Structure formats: C-alpha cells, structure tokens
Amino acid sequence: MTTNGGIVTSPLAVRSATLKFGGVTALDDVSITVNDDELLAIIGPNGAGKTSLLNVTAGFYRPQKGRVELSGQDVTGLRVDQIARRGLARTFQGTHLFAGQTVVENIMIGRHMLMKSNVIQAFFQFGPVMREESEHREAAEEIIDFLEIEAIRNRPVGTLGYGLRKRVDLGRALAQEPSILLMDEPMAGMNSEEKEDLARFIFDVREARKIPVVLVEHDMGVVMDLADRIVVLDFGRVIAEGTPEEIQKNPAVIKAYLG
C-alpha cells in the first residue's frame, strides 16, 4: 500500500463491480483490492466469473455498477488501450500472439506504447527513430534473456510449441513495463514440466519487477504454492478471501467445490 495525500491507494482495486449479460449476472457486487508486490490468486468453479472479473479490470467489459481503480485513479469506462497505458498488462487464456511475427517482433509490439516517434520521423528514418528502435530492441533482448528464449528469438511464433508460446506471451506483457500484471489461466493445457518452468518465471518476475500479479488459475497445486492471498468466486460473488491455508479450511469454499 502506498499513501497518496493521506489516502491509502493500492495498485489495483475493483469496487463493488456488477456485470450482467442480459439476465445472467456474471459479477455481483465484487470487490477486490490488490496490495503492492503480492500475488493474488482468483479461483472458483467454472462459470464463477473469474475471467469476467479480469475483463472488467482490463476494460474489455464495462461494469453496470462499481468502479475499477489503478493506483487510486478511476479507470472505469476507459478503452482497453488507455488502461494498458496506465500500467496494466494481461496475458490470455490460450494465447493471443501475432502468429506470423517472430518472437522479437511480438515483444517489440509490446514496446509500442512506450515509443514516441511519429509517422514523419518513421518515413524518413532519421536519427531519433533509429536510436529509439535500438533502445527498445535492447529492452526486448533483456526480456528474451530473462525468459531464456534466446534460441528462438527469430522464429515465427506460430511454429512454437504451446509452452514456449505462453512464455512469449508473458514476455510481451512484460515488455509493456506494467505496474500490475494479470494472468488468465497461464497453466491451462501445459504439462507439469512446463508448469514448473512458468511458475519459476512468475516467481522471477515478482523478484525482478516488484509488481503485483493477479493470477486466475484452476490448478490448485500451483495456486496454493504461488499465491500470497486467494480470492474465491462462486456464481459471481466473492465467497472467501485469505491465505492459502485459510482457504483450504474454509467450509464455504469446500462446499462450492464439492457441492
């Protein structure tokens, strides 16, 4: 938590968000607060509203009620790219990579919003543009180095295996230099070795960047090992919140999962 003029602000706060699709209530008065430098896991049975919550946070959906705040700043109703520019990055369930582009190019697209050259400079390719390109390329190479994907940097992403693609997806999000990272089911569809790799990278990201990570995940083993704090959703409501040990013993959670 950082204090801002006496008011305590957190990197990300969702305040009583309600989201309805016609008659279906996807989120019902959901509030979560993410603390500095923590890994918050959001879990829940299928259809509990986990991905909806991420989509509301990232600006894909606009909640009917409630607010989303990034570092105390109200971002409700802003466009996706405006929210991204305010420091929020997310990875997707499955991946949304640019399949025809190489790994380096994908990561460089992540740097787009940090670059400043205009069309006329780009047209003539003079001084500042070349320097800017080189600087951001260097930053992209640092991420490639960090994620240990040097050997595949010039391979088109479409030719890579699923585990590597997930890693590139993470790299692209990191390229945005976010102040908070959302990950939507990063472990889905991976084998245990790939899961271990990715879990290690999530640890490393927190170590290196000191940014909070919000993780939506089904794999309980991963969640219990990685998370500092867990929020449990069921039918669009928060039914429990606490440390992994508390959640494991929580009767409401056990009931939601086992019926």
Place this chain on the structure above:
Amino acid sequence: MDPSGIFPTSYRADRRLVRTRWQAVCLALFLVVMLAMPYLVSGRIIAVLNMMLISAVIAVGLQICTGYAGQINLGQAAFMGVGAYTASILASKTGLTFLLTIPLAGFAAALFGFLFGLTATRIKGFYLALTTLAAQFIFHFAVLNLPSSWLGGSNGVTVPAAEIFGLRFVTETQQFYMNLAVAAIMIAGAFGIIRSRFGRAFIAVRDDDVAAGIMGINVAATKANAFLIGAFYAGVGGALWAYMIRFVGVDQFTLFHSIFFVAMIIVGGMGSIVGALVGVFVIRTIQEVIATVGPNIADSVSFLGGDIVFAGMNVILGGVIALFMILEPKGVMHRWNILKSSYRIWPFPY
C-alpha cells in the same frame, strides 16, 4: 534469415534492409539501370515505365492500408483522383510549383481517405469494403455535380507542365526522372514506416485486434492512420499522373482502376512492399502486352471484328489474375520466399 556467415553486431545492423554486400551491389545496379533506362530502351517502353512507377506509389500505399493493416480498400483510385484533381487545380489556378502541389495533393487525398478510415474504426471486412466503395461514388458525384468552374465537371481539367528553374517536364524522359525520384522517396519511406512502431501496430491490428488493444495500441486510431497513409500515397501518385497526362478527367479514376490496384497487391503478395512492386510489374506488363497484341490480332483476324478481340483481351487479363488467385493466392513473394528457404537448406528437405 541471413545467409550463413552474416552476423549483425548491433541492433541497428540487425534492422538493416540491405544485409549483404551482394544485396547492396544488386540494389546499386538496379538503380543505375533505372537511371540509364531512357538511353537503353525506346520511348514506348519509357511511357510504360512511367505508368509502372506511378502505379507503384499507389499500390505501395494500398499495401500499407490493406496488406499490412488489413483494412480492405476499394477506393484507392478515388483517393488517387482527389490527389490528381488537387494538384491540377493548384497548378492551373495558383501556379504553385510541383514541389508543393505533389505533397499537398497527398495531404488532400489523406484527408479524404481519413474520412473513410473513420468508418473502419467501427466496421470491418465486407462492410468496410462497401463503405470504401462509397468513396468512389462520392468522388464521381462531387466532380460531376459541383459547378464546372471548380473541378471542371465532365470536361476535366488541363494541367500545366511541372516546371522548376525554367526546366519544363514535358517529354516522357523528363517525366520518367521525376516519377523515378518521387517513387524512390515514397518507397523508401514505406519501408521506414513498416519497420517502425507504426508498421508493427498495423500488423498487430490486422492479426489480432484484441491483443493489439491490450498492448496499448489504439486500434481505432491505427486503422484510421492506415487509411490516411494509404490515401496519401494515392494522392501523390495521382499528382504524378496529372503531371504526366497533363489532363485529368473523372473517368480516369473508376472502381475498375481500384480493383486493379487490389489485384496488384494480391498478385505480388499481401503484406510485402516488394510484393506490391512485383504485382505492379506483372499486371502492368500483362496489360501492356495485351494492348500491343490486341490490334495486331484484330488486323490479322479481321472476320472477328475489333470489338470481339478487345473484349477477349480483357477476358484474358481477368483470366490471368484469376489463375494467379487459384495457383498462388499468397502472391509471387510467397513463392519467392519458399524458393529462397528451400535453396538455403538444400540438400535437406527441412
């Protein structure tokens, strides 16, 4: 991918377009041959080359808008027309030098294109194709129905020759050098744009607009930008056209021409600047061959009659394009890339 033994040692070197000495030699040779063209070939071929250079500028613009940013555009000829008319009116009424009228023609076309780019922010695919089609009809309607003292109406506008320091660009050879210079600048600029953050944003929007948004790319503005840049190129090409033909009329910029520009980038290969140039060369060459062969056939097979022969020639032209779509829908550049990579790994299959 570089040939073996070539290793870039700086990030700047890694984004070079000309990567080997051999490529540099080829490029230099090509430019020298282009500069020497008027001394090597007849005036007839120079006229064809002029057409190709102008088409190249316009097709490269369309390649940026459609090939890179994925925004279907059936109004490129109308954007070209706006450029041509702007240059003509400015040159004939105010006597501005072509050094100013050509970029101004580009900006006028860019503004017109941007208006249609705004529709692209809300719709895509076939629906977008239809609204860009509207650009064609609005352009025709405006030119024919505005007072003829403004845009010449159906009579068209006569354009004075481009002139600098008392030198008038009247012969085909003189115009060839002017077209070559402008085309070289515009094509080099296109390479600059597509290798910059804008080119990457275009590709991102084309391939996955959801992911582009979360990358902090303003999808709507990027689409509108793509139209703006594509139309700027069309406007510059239109201005060159006006100075070459020295007369502009509304029927020089029809939907038919727009479709030929689309055919050029498809035949050459979507998403490649060089592909656009190859497409221009292929389509313009076929058109030229047909225009040359047609009258000869009409003469020698007189019982068919000229009308049937010329109609048949258009059928052949359309047939060649259709054949390209069937045999290599990804264009000549795709074929070339396959050839290059199989040559590189020879004798292994992969």
